[in-house]
Amino acid sequence: MRFLHTADWQLGMTRHFLSPDAQPRYSAARRAAITALGSVAEEHDAEFVVVAGDVFEHNQLAPDEVGRSLEVMRGLGVPVYLLPGNHDPLDASSVYTSALFTAERPDNVIVLDRPGVHEVRPGLELVAAPWYSKAPTTDLVAEVIDDLPVDGVTRIVVGHGAVDILVPDKDRASLIRLDALESALERGAVHYVALGDKHSRMSVGGTGRVWYSGSPEVTNYDDIEPDPGHVLVVDLDEDDPSRPAQVDSARIGQWRFVSLCRSVDDGRDVADLDLNLDLMPNKERTVVRHGLTGSLTVTDRAALDACLDRYARLFAALVPWDKQTDLAVMPADGEFDDLGIGGFAAAAVDELVTTARSDTAEADDARAALALLLRLTDGSAA
Ligand SMILES: [Mn+2]
Numbered sequence: 001m002r003f004l005h006t007a008d009w010q011l012g013m014t015r016h017f018l019s020p021d022a023q024p025r026y027s028a029a030r031r032a033a034i035t036a037l038g039s040v041a042e043e044h045d046a047e048f049v050v051v052a053g054d055v056f057e058h059n060q061l062a063p064d065e066v067g068r069s070l071e072v073m074r075g076l077g078v079p080v081y082l083l084p085g086n087h088d089p090l091d092a093s094s095v096y097t098s099a100l101f102t103a104e105r106p107d108n109v110i111v112l113d114r115p116g117v118h119e120v121r122p123g124l125e126l127v128a129a130p131w132y133s134k135a136p137t138t139d140l141v142a143e144v145i146d147d148l149p150v151d152g153v154t155r156i157v158v159g160h161g162a163v164d165i166l167v168p169d170k171d172r173a174s175l176i177r178l179d180a181l182e183s184a185l186e187r188g189a190v191h192y193v194a195l196g197d198k199h200s201r202m203s204v205g206g207t208g209r210v211w212y213s214g215s216p217e218v219t220n221y222d223d224i225e226p227d228p229g230h231v232l233v234v235d236l237d238e239d240d241p242s243r244p245a246q247v248d249s250a251r252i253g254q255w256r257f258v259s260l261c262r263s264v265d266d267g268r269d270v271a272d273l274d275l276n277l278d279l280m281p282n283k284e285r286t287v288v289r290h291g292l293t294g295s296l297t298v299t300d301r302a303a304l305d306a307c308l309d310r311y312a313r314l315f316a317a318l319v320p321w322d323k324q325t326d327l328a329v330m331p332a333d334g335e336f337d338d339l340g341i342g343g344f345a346a347a348a349v350d351e352l353v354t355t356a357r358s359d360t361a362e363a364d365d366a367r368a369a370l371a372l373l374l375r376l377t378d379g380s381a382a
Pocket of ligand 1 (some may be wrong): 008197198
């Protein structure tokens with residue numbers, strides 16, 4: 001028996017750094033990931049798809065987003081089981097109980113809307129731990145696996161949230177206790193644990209049967225979310241009493257959020273950065289956050305700004321990482337000697353250079369004025 005394990009679709013997610021043009025393309029990509037998942041299901045002859053929480057980014061989605069999402073799920077052609085997570089809990093304003101969702105829900109879309117066993121077919125059960133609020137006060141997963149029998153039924157636990165071994169604050173009441181999961185696996189009451197919440201693909205513990213699938217399309221930068229963009233293809237051998245599990249993954253994500261940290265101290269460093277950005281593929285689907293440090297002349301700073309301006313038009317977003325940015329601009333000796341000006345104007349430039357090199361409140365304005373002067377006298381830097 002084969003099924004797809006996915007989670008954290010976060011449909012309707014917005015990212016503040018995306019331009020008004022890029023945001024709708026990103027939203028469409030999150031839905032396209034579901035369609036891509038359908039191809040994987042077909043290719044692997046998967047019996048159903050389980051989505052382990054955070055199907056939707058939040059409960060107050062625009063009707064368009066809900067309608068389009070349901071239509072994409074309908075197209076999957078196999079049963080799709082949705083678990084409410086922390087972003088889309090089954091609270092009073094739940095998307096899952098909204099008039100629109102209940103009216104337009106396709107027959108193949110099933111909400112795991114109560115804790116415990118949901119039969120897929122005789123001999124195969126999902127054991128669900130849906131969220132009812134954004135802040136549960138207990139281990140919801142432990143509660144549903146506590147007294148499951150060992151009776152030859154194949155069981156897949158579907159849960160959402162952080163597993164205790166992965167976080168430092170182990171006192172949080174809502175943490176999923178790995179030892180409880182592993183003992184249920186050990187005694188043969190459950191055979192696979194499909195988790196959501198981490199947006200990176202990750203096997204938890206040593207059994208090879210407890211997994212976070214990660215989000216099928218990237219949601220955060222690569223230093224926070226190293227391995228998104230996959231769906232897991234899970235195979236459980238129902239003919240073998242021990243239900244051996246084989247977990248493979250298929251890559252479906254199309255977008256990348258990259259953090260790029262560089263030191264830039266001269267024109268060559270700027271040229272290197274330019275080359276690095278130039279070589280990145282799929283710029284329309286790539287977000288770059290740059291952390292640049294160093295000290296540049298006014299001329300090199302102008303070249304850097306021109307480079308960043310150019311790529312900002314090509315990438316889905318090219319944004320500074322403020323925390324990792326520390327760029328100083330300092331006029332170099334002789335940098336303004338070749339302007340071909342003299343007399344009063346030359347004296348004014350000298351004064352600007354002196355101010356730009358000072359640590360007075362006017363230094364930044366003086367550097368900006370010098371940069372403008374360079375642009376006006378030499379078109380190459382503009
Ligand atoms: Mn999530």
